[in-house]
Amino acid sequence: MKTSDRFLSYIAMYKLKAISIGFIVMLISICAVMSVPLLERIIESMGNKDTNSMIFWLSMTIVVYVIRSFAAYAQITLSYSLVLDIITNLRMDLFSHLQHLSLDFYDNRESGKTLSVLLADIQMIRLTLTEIFIKIFRHVLTPVGLVAYLLYMNYKLTIILMIIPLMMTVLFKKSRVIMRNASRKASESSGQIASFFQENIRGAKVVKGFGLENIQMQQMKIINHENVECIKKEARVIAIQDPFLFLAHVIASVIIIGIASAFIISGEMTPAELISYLLGVFLFIDPIREISKLNILFQRILASAGRVFELLDLKPSVIDKPGAFALNHVKGKIEFQKVDFQYQDDRSQSLTKIDLVVHPGEIIAITGESGAGKTTMVNLIPRFYDPIKGCILVDGQNIRGISLRSLRDIIGIVPQETILFSGTFQDNIAIGKPGASLEEIETAAKLANIHDFVMQQPSKYHTLVGENGAFLSEGQRQRIAIARCFLKNPDILILDEITASLDENSEKLIMNSLNRLLEKRTTFIISHRQSLLQLADRVICLDNGRIKNYAES
Numbered sequence: 029m030k031t032s033d034r035f036l037s038y039i040a041m042y043k044l045k046a047i048s049i050g051f052i053v054m055l056i057s058i059c060a061v062m063s064v065p066l067l068e069r070i071i072e073s074m075g076n077k078d079t080n081s082m083i084f085w086l087s088m089t090i091v092v093y094v095i096r097s098f099a100a101y102a103q104i105t106l107s108y109s110l111v112l113d114i115i116t117n118l119r120m121d122l123f124s125h126l127q128h129l130s131l132d133f134y135d136n137r138e139s140g141k142t143l144s145v146l147l148a149d150i151q152m153i154r155l156t157l158t159e160i161f162i163k164i165f166r167h168v169l170t171p172v173g174l175v176a177y178l179l180y181m182n183y184k185l186t187i188i189l190m191i192i193p194l195m196m197t198v199l200f201k202k203s204r205v206i207m208r209n210a211s212r213k214a215s216e217s218s219g220q221i222a223s224f225f226q227e228n229i230r231g232a233k234v235v236k237g238f239g240l241e242n243i244q245m246q247q248m249k250i251i252n253h254e255n256v257e258c259i260k261k262e263a264r265v266i267a268i269q270d271p272f273l274f275l276a277h278v279i280a281s282v283i284i285i286g287i288a289s290a291f292i293i294s295g296e297m298t299p300a301e302l303i304s305y306l307l308g309v310f311l312f313i314d315p316i317r318e319i320s321k322l323n324i325l326f327q328r329i330l331a332s333a334g335r336v337f338e339l340l341d342l343k344p345s346v347i348d349k350p351g352a353f354a355l356n357h358v359k360g361k362i363e364f365q366k367v368d369f370q371y372q373d374d375r376s377q378s379l380t381k382i383d384l385v386v387h388p389g390e391i392i393a394i395t396g397e398s399g400a401g402k403t404t405m406v407n408l409i410p411r412f413y414d415p416i417k418g419c420i421l422v423d424g425q426n427i428r429g430i431s432l433r434s435l436r437d438i439i440g441i442v443p444q445e446t447i448l449f450s451g452t453f454q455d456n457i458a459i460g461k462p463g464a465s466l467e468e469i470e471t472a473a474k475l476a477n478i479h480d481f482v483m484q485q486p487s488k489y490h491t492l493v494g495e496n497g498a499f500l501s502e503g504q505r506q507r508i509a510i511a512r513c514f515l516k517n518p519d520i521l522i523l524d525e526i527t528a529s530l531d532e533n534s535e536k537l538i539m540n541s542l543n544r545l546l547e548k549r550t551t552f553i554i555s556h557r558q559s560l561l562q563l564a565d566r567v568i569c570l571d572n573g574r575i576k577n578y579a580e581s
């Protein structure tokens with residue numbers, strides 16, 4: 029489907045509001061057109077020295093403008109509401125789509141680029157659409173009505189007047205493509221700016237620590253310059269349109285006055301008719317100039333909507349197979365059968381021929397050098413990624429046939445890099461079991477040895493943890509992640525370097541709780557620490573994506 033049709037389908041979802049706006053716009057246009065014959069009647073009454081008739085037509089003019097004002101109020105209110113409906117819908121569609129995209133999307137795409145679509149492009153669509161609905165739509169029908177009336181008044185003059193829309197069409201044809209490309213490039217470079225800003229805010233410590241401030245400034249200058257150039261290109265197209273339309277207006281008016289004077293001399297037209305005709309011309313020009321902006325605004329919307337639809341069209345790489353079934357509880361036997369895995373086509377293979385059987389309740393430790401593929405291997409169990417060859421079975425079932433939701437429900441992960449959300453301690457632990465009671469949360473926190481720390485906080489479990497747990501130490505964040513797993517109580521547990529950032533004392537306390545956490549669950553422990561390796565029934569060592577050796581612990 030074309031971007032424009034697809035975007036229109038979003039407007040079509042709110043037919044009633046859109047049609048109501050259409051009717052109101054018609055009313056506004058009728059009021060605008062009526063001012064021409066009204067002025068003619070007023071001038072005529074003046075000429076006839078008929079005061080009563082003049083008062084009548086003046087009052088009628090006020091009535092028409094009062095109606096127009098009320099109609100304009102209704103149009104503005106409805107337009108805002110329609111635009112907000114469309115934007116909310118678009119934003120929700122985007123967000124829910126992003127929730128369903130697989131991790132490879134997040135690996136491969138700069139987050140700033142995605143954010144800029146969610147924020148900048150949606151904002152651009154909102155502002156532009158508001159301008160179109162509020163300012164411009166009311167002008168769309170006015171010229172049509174005016175031309176009909178002007179044709180009725182004097183068709184010869186009106187044919188000459190048509191020079192303006194003709195010039196406009198020629199101008200628009202050329203500018204349309206330039207405008208769309210310039211808008212698209214401007215949006216893309218805004219995305220680049222968003223990415224760069226985001227990286228610099230997140231990486232502030234590195235920038236300061238390595239004294240990169242000036243280098244980053246230089247880089248920003250380059251990106252900013254590119255953005256400015258794109259916007260300047262867009263501005264040039266806008267700048268050409270308005271003065272040329274104005275020129276067309278002046279030329280048409282001069283020609284009309286010249287010809288009209290000949291008509292007045294020959295008696296074909298009265299001065300009152302000429303004045304009201306010129307008012308009609310004047311009223312015609314303004315909407316035409318506004319409508320000329322419509323082209324620019326449409327191109328802007330299409331450029332931004334194109335980027336939104338591009339995101340919406342991405343398909344998640346890991347999805348439920350048709351007929352995928354749900355698992356409730358499993359015994360926890362896990363088999364890797366000749367599993368090969370590669371992140372992207374152009375990268376080297378991260379895992380090769382992984383063959384492994386883990387028995388229910390077994391604790392298996394994975395060691396190996398950094399980059400050996402330990403995290404990658406365990407990430408395949410909840411299907412964060414799918415192997416390129418081979419398969420993984422849980423209780424003898426290929427995980428590709430199990431519904432993603434139920435598969436992930438039976439697996440608890442304490443990842444290498446803890447992610448916290450900017451809520452309270454309670455919110456962050458409850459992630460393990462949405463809707464858990466405070467009592468359950470406290471029990472989990474006690475087991476993860478974070479309860480005492482939380483109780484020292486000013487609002488206890490209701491204390492905010494800051495963005496990604498900014499107010500906490502690495503060890504405290506990890507213990508929150510462990511508490512989530514106690515709360516989730518999964519059949520399969522994955523612990524990725526959970527004690528790497530803990531001091532000896534915290535590690536001891538965690539070890540005590542781990543003994544309870546690991547009871548009767550199949551567990552993968554990625555670690556180099558002897559204390560943790562001791563908990564394992566078996567230790568495997570990965571080397572460059574292959575299992576090097578097995579050892580009983």
Ligand SMILES: Nc1ncnc2c1ncn2[C@@H]1O[C@H](COP(=O)(O)OP(=O)(O)OP(=O)(O)O)[C@@H](O)[C@H]1O
Pocket residue numbers: 135371372375378396397398399400401402403404405444
């Ligand atoms: N998201 C990703 N996209 C592309 N390549 C990746 C990605 N994550 C990891 N890799 C690559 O896959 C290989 C295995 O990485 P992995 O994170 O599994 O190593 P690891 O054994 O867990 O290392 P560490 O002990 O440092 O955590 C590495 O060569 C790495 O460069």
Ligand SMILES: [Mg+2]
Pocket residue numbers: 402403404444524
């Ligand atoms: Mg790792």
